[in-house]
Amino acid sequence: MTNHRPVAPVLPLATEQLALRPIGLDSVQIIGGVWSEWQRQNREVTTPHSFGWLESDGTIDNLRRLDPAGTVIAERRGPWFTDSDLYKALEGLAWDLGREASGELSSLIAEIAGIIERAQLADGYVNSFVQAGLDVRWDNLVKSHELYCIGHLIQAGIAHRRATGRTELFDVAVKAADVVVADFGDLRRSDTDGHEEIEMALVEIYRETGNHDYLAVAQQLVDIRGHKTLDTDKFGDSPYYQDATPVREETTVVGHAVRAVYLLAGVVDLYLETGEQALLDAALAQWESMTATKTYLTGAIGSRFIGEAFGDSYELPPDLAYGETCATIGNIMLSWRLLLATGESRFADAIERALYNLFAASTAVDRKGFFYNNPAQRRTALAPAPTDTRPSRADAPGTRPAWFECACCPPNVMRMVASLASYLSTSTDGAIQLHQYMPTAIDTEVDGIRVRLTVETEYPVRGTVSVTIVEAAGTQWGLDFRIPDWAEGASLSVNGTPAALAISALGYARLVRAWLPGDVVTLELPIEPRLTVVHPSVDAVRGAVAIERGPVVYAFESVDQAPGVDLNHVEILRDADIAADPLQDLLGQPSVVLRVRGRARRDAAWAGTGWKRLSDAPGSDGEYVDLVAIPYALWANRGPSVMRIFVPLAV
Ligand code: FUB
Ligand code: ZN
Helix, strand or coil: CCCCCCCCCCCCCCCCCCCEEECCCCCEEECHHHHHHHHHHHHHHHHHHHHHHHHHHHHHHHHHHCCCCCCCCCCCCCCHHHHHHHHHHHHHHHHHHHHCHHHHHHHHHHHHHHHEEEEEEECCCCCHHHCCCCCCCCCCCCCHCHHHHHHHHHHHHHHHHHCCCCCCCHHHHHHHHHHHHHHHHHHHHCCCCCCCCCCHHHHHHHHHHHCCCHHHHHHHHHHHHCCCCCCCCHHHHCHHCCCCCCCCCCCCCCHHHHHHHHHHHHHHHHHHHHHHHHHHHHHHHHHHHHHHHCCCCCECCCCCHHHCCCCCCCCCCCCCCCCHHHHHHHHHHHHHHHHHHCCCHHHHHHHHHHHHHHHHHCCCCCCECCCCCCCCEECCCCCCCCCCCCCCCCCCCCCCCCCCCCCHHHHHHHHHHHCCCHHHEECCCCEEEEEECCCCEEEECCEEEEEEEEEEEEECCCCCEEEEEECCCCCCEEEEEEEECCCCEEEEEECCCECCCCCCHHHHHHHECCCCCEEEEEEECCEEEEEECCHHHHHHHHEEEEEEEEEEEEEHHHHHHHCCHHHEEEEEEECCCEEEECCCCEEEECCEEEEEEEEEECCCHHCCCCCCCCCCCCCCEEEEEEEEEEEECCCCCCCCEEEEECCCCCC
């Protein structure tokens, strides 16, 4: 391993537990396609948009007003945890600077770091809610989000230092981490925060500084949770906070979805440093249960509006889906850590499903609107989102709101988009792994020897992925290609000659050669539309099918259907072929629109009744129609609509 420290969010210090090593966004650039365009928009559109809201909503003023020499006299505004919205946006800016320098954005971070520094107390404590006199320090941890906010501050400071080498925000973050150690370490306090996040942050600042005190407190906070130590009268019950069962004994994900996956991400971080097998086993068991029984096809998790929580296994109703954007981002963070720990492609598969579907759908194509919760079916076209006010978290209006009163999701999107390149590839001794296929330029080392390659692809609209070796010294090393779980019949060729494709137990096809500049490897992933059914215990969509094409989940949206077709009364014909239109530009994105033969049911025999004796149930009747499907990610960008992913198969 070289001494180079990649610019990446997860950089384990211990190497024994690492199956794969991260390659940072300083070594991988996304150089074309939809994700690169989103990164540009993230900087040029979402950043000014978000900082505009962070100003106008008082989020920055909440800290400014704490400057002992300052003049801001406005009252503190917003929920307890508004500081974290700002810190996440700063983290996004920081990763973005690691992608591409900008004097203007550097100055913005420096200016806000100064505001936070002036608000920070001498011992490192900082929290705009408590310091406004609205609560007592550490007195109401179940609700106050004090450690949660400090966790996000730590992550922002680390991102800034890794991306730019600058330390103004990092220094503030270290002081904040130090007050956590001073007040909580060695069990000086035996409680913890109602919202996990600090665990990941403390492990990461241990990685950044080598100071074991941070790791010890992360361990302490993981150990404390699960023993009903949180005062649950104030906000929810113990499972909501993952406080009913110690994490090592829990076998599935419970409670508030963002909290649950943030906890597990921290647990895997702890495992990566300490090697405690029980931590990895618990995270694996819970991830497996979540993925098999509590995840929507779109990658949404947390089906319940009440408590923003996981439901029971198979409780995945599409029309009532909650599916908070932050929860799926948390699952990407968790799955990435499990990928690093195990090297198994199923975690990259989960990241892919999340990225191309729920995550992509979370944000309007103009990058100035966001869904907080993400419906998987919409029966009525709701009114469009207001543009000048912020809806509450549990509303997903007919279009994506510009901002929210509880603004956790948009800045989480910002940091994920800015750091995306660090989630695409990894290295091991003697090999590079490609997990996600986007146009990229990779400049890294294998066994200490510089390797440069470019990936060209139109994935996922087409399944051809071409890798060109730009620089290599003729030494032997391996290129590992993830073969997605949905791909059947993938093939590989080198310089135009077919190569044997053997998929390892980990889910990768490896090509080992003495690579030379100019070598070209082509992976062909057959991207054909397919019908998908879900587990028969998901009662809400039993007997219905969805369409997927490669990693993309499709949705039927009212705006695309023939006049008079009501998507609430349609079915897909059994054995119907799915036809693909020629590649087209849809909402500025290259897209394949699909058509499938179905029927617009009349349901006349059902008039006036909701049930019948089984033997009297009529067969369906109605007009045959072509139902039109577009990528789910693009829905609700053309005004309010009716939308569905699952459609019943004709009886
Ligand atoms: O509590 C902080 C954030 O607000 C949570 O992660 C979201 O679910 C929202 O409740
Ligand atoms: Zn959120």
